Amino acid sequence: MPSFDIVSEVDLVEVKNALDQCNKEVGNRYDFKGSDARVEQAEKVLTMYADAEFQLDQVKDVLINKLAKRNVDVRCLEYGKVEKVSGNKVKQTVTVKVGVETELAKKLVRIIKDSKIKVQASIQGDTVRVTGAKRDNLQEVIALMRKEITDFPLQYQNFRD
Structure with a gap:
């Protein structure tokens, strides 16, 4: 029969590579100079950090572009709510659904x-x-x-x- x-399924190695590229681009961009914008990974959970909500949206756009270039389907991402951290810094969790x-x-x-x-x-x-x-x-x-x-x-x- x-x-x-x-x-x-999602290739987590490609997610890691896209994350590294995203962090490199965010670190090199002029509009992020002196800010604490970054993306961290813990297994299937990504955490985006930024100084303000509009920067968080820009980090998300960069991450989505890098994932798409590495053939990771962005429909598998589930976004959590935006949380305030110390001061005016914000973070958002993104779960990779597998x-x-x-x-x-x-x-x-x-x-x-x-x-x-x-x-x-x-x-x-x-x-x-x-x-x-x-x-x-x-x-x-x-x-x-x-x-x-x-x-x-x-x-x-x-x-x-």
Whole structure:
């Protein structure tokens, strides 16, 4: 039985490289001279620091540009609220979402079942496995997912015949 997995993965090495490039650019820019603007990483959580909120927005723009150049899908970022630190300094946490959450996985399974394509979809941890008798049916499901889910990055891996 042919099958494939619907997953959502982010290359954390590329995120780290983009973060280093972002910090280098922020350190070299004239409008950030003398400020404490930077981005730090702790596993899948990025923390942006700046002296004011408008600088935080500029740091976010630089970060998004660097991530996009390194082929990291920016739809996987979830922004926290802007918090005040000491004085007038601000920070914002950004979570890198990895894996298909159960709510999204249930939505994917529902879309597949409602499509009446002759395949079975099952949730396995943070992936959704789709199994069918024909390869063409599986390709139909991939095309359907690309059309239906536009707000979250999905990859289709582990294709077995």
